[in-house]
Amino acid sequence: MADEATRRAVSQIPLLKTHAGPRDRALWPQRLKEEYQALIRFVEQNKAADNDWFRLESNADGTRWTGTCWFIHELLRYEFRLEFDLPVTYPDTAPEVAVPELDGKTAKMYRGGKICLTEHFAPLWARNAPRFGLAHLMALGLGPWLAVEIPDLISKGLVVHKERPREAAAE
Amino acid sequence: MATVEELKLRVRELENELIKCKQKQCAVEDAHSQALNRPKIDKMSAEVVDSNPYSRLMALKRMGIVDDYEKIRTFTVAVVGVGGVGSVTAEMLTRCGIGKLLLFDYDKVELANMNRLFFQPHQAGLSKVEAAEHTLRNINPDVLFETHNYNITTMENFTHFMDRISHGGLEEGKPVDLILSCVDNFEARMAINTACNELGQIWMESGVSENAVSGHIQLIIPGETACFACAPPLVVAANIDEKTLKREGVCAASLPTTMGVVAGLLVQNVLKYLLKFGTVSYYLGYNAMQDFFPSMAMKANPQCNDRHCRRQQEEYKKKEAEQPKVEVVQEEEEVVHEDNEWGIELVSEVTDEELKAASGVVPDLPEGITVAYTIPTEDTTGGDTVEETEQSLEDLMAQMRKL
Numbered sequence A: 001m002a003d004e005a006t007r008r009a010v011s012q013i014p015l016l017k018t019h020a021g022p023r024d025r026a027l028w029p030q031r032l033k034e035e036y037q038a039l040i041r042f043v044e045q046n047k048a049a050d051n052d053w054f055r056l057e058s059n060a061d062g063t064r065w066t067g068t069c070w071f072i073h074e075l076l077r078y079e080f081r082l083e084f085d086l087p088v089t090y091p092d093t094a095p096e097v098a099v100p101e102l103d104g105k106t107a108k109m110y111r112g113g114k115i116c117l118t119e120h121f122a123p124l125w126a127r128n129a130p131r132f133g134l135a136h137l138m139a140l141g142l143g144p145w146l147a148v149e150i151p152d153l154i155s156k157g158l159v160v161h162k163e164r165p166r167e168a169a170a171e
Numbered sequence B: 001m002a003t004v005e006e007l008k009l010r011v012r013e014l015e016n017e018l019i020k021c022k023q024k025q026c027a028v029e030d031a032h033s034q035a036l037n038r039p040k041i042d043k044m045s046a047e048v049v050d051s052n053p054y055s056r057l058m059a060l061k062r063m064g065i066v067d068d069y070e071k072i073r074t075f076t077v078a079v080v081g082v083g084g085v086g087s088v089t090a091e092m093l094t095r096c097g098i099g100k101l102l103l104f105d106y107d108k109v110e111l112a113n114m115n116r117l118f119f120q121p122h123q124a125g126l127s128k129v130e131a132a133e134h135t136l137r138n139i140n141p142d143v144l145f146e147t148h149n150y151n152i153t154t155m156e157n158f159t160h161f162m163d164r165i166s167h168g169g170l171e172e173g174k175p176v177d178l179i180l181s182c183v184d185n186f187e188a189r190m191a192i193n194t195a196c197n198e199l200g201q202i203w204m205e206s207g208v209s210e211n212a213v214s215g216h217i218q219l220i221i222p223g224e225t226a227c228f229a230c231a232p233p234l235v236v237a238a239n240i241d242e243k244t245l246k247r248e249g250v251c252a253a254s255l256p257t258t259m260g261v262v263a264g265l266l267v268q269n270v271l272k273y274l275l276k277f278g279t280v281s282y283y284l285g286y287n288a289m290q291d292f293f294p295s296m297a298m299k300a301n302p303q304c305n306d307r308h309c310r311r312q313q314e315e316y317k318k319k320e321a322e323q324p325k326v327e328v329v330q331e332e333e334e335v336v337h338e339d340n341e342w343g344i345e346l347v348s349e350v351t352d353e354e355l356k357a358a359s360g361v362v363p364d365l366p367e368g369i370t371v372a373y374t375i376p377t378e379d380t381t382g383g384d385t386v387e388e389t390e391q392s393l394e395d396l397m398a399q400m401r402k403l
């Protein structure tokens, strides 16, 4: 179950057509192109809605992804590095997105800074595999996670804005 | 006052010192344990003397429970995931005198793991496979160990993993006899499933629920019994009201008891399977809240998503047809796969009603076992799909970077 805003964002992301994982030499390049197409569309839509919040890029074979995501809280921008490897079982199983610099700061994380998704994510992904891609993972996995965790971490003083560390810590 | 940079440097210095201390301590311990260690034993003896570590195991033979206990030394078992369940599993197999153990895990021992069995605080920081091998070798030097400190789900490691399970047997070049999945996540289970379906490798799955009060073990014979992709993940119902279960602020709970029970059930099934005694369970659940142990057998799904599972099913059918008919005694309730009459699909659901509407039919399962979720039939209507494009992958990558 997702909230209305997430649902609207997700419904605008184009679905993917090629059922192929990184071990499928013949079809993976096509799937990877579709991943980029969907990601580009999603970022463009976010920009148009004045809600640009992540960038993602991969190595040449598309198996390792790195990028940044950011969250605006009380007019301040908090930015985090994100990374993940595609499992050989992708796209039947979703990758585990990690935000390493938050490792150890929240209980909603597994070791290595892998974010802990809600119990709704796995069924949603399984029902929509293989048509969901990384853009959907961002929208349904990382986006909602940041929206819940970051304000909480800021309020606890565990995440401090880079330009005003002292002020924020003193609050 | 020290600057952040200075403090960082100091932390690094202290970390290095700590590593040196740990290495020194390990060396001392090694020397110490070498002195204490018993020599290797060539042949298991049934003689009941204080110095024979196998006498009570060999008694199983005398009592007529097991025909040939020594055979345990000819088997190779791979344990994937050396955490709460896997480490205890490996210890039990080591004490039982298994021939060879392959251990796979990418994680390190952490103090947060100390609510579980096996690992000790002084091992914090070491890789789990390295720490485990050290302890296990001390317990039983007769066992051969092979350890791999990596995540099996990534491309490169997966290829290596496939190679080791197909060639890492006691006699190098032969496949392992059994793989035990003791991992804690869906991707790793699916990766093991993929490998085993491709190789026709028999394996056992194990798991403990995130609320720590239920678990299961499952024997998977590719082509014959349901593989991990044949049905949505099975869960043992712990009869907890979902509304009272609080998930805020935590990922997963764990109990040494539940993990110990599941490891015990798993290794018991391994021993029965390898040494051919008793009844081997196909699926055995453990509900810790009610102390209920549901069991069942589940046939492979002809519509399984994994094409290697379907291929193995064809091969199994052929083999069955060639064999002379033997009367099969049906011991447990078999689960029949619905003819994929799962319901309709929505991209996401907001309300409980929508969630229900998006769910498929729950397969016919015995009391106490259910599916984590259901999968609707393939829906071609869906939403918009990506358009055909003239752009190359490099163009798209560049476009993404420019955004």
Ligand SMILES: [Zn+2]
Pocket (backbone or CB within 6 Å): B226, B227, B228, B229, B230, B300, B301, B304, B305, B306, B309, B310
């Ligand atoms: Zn299957």
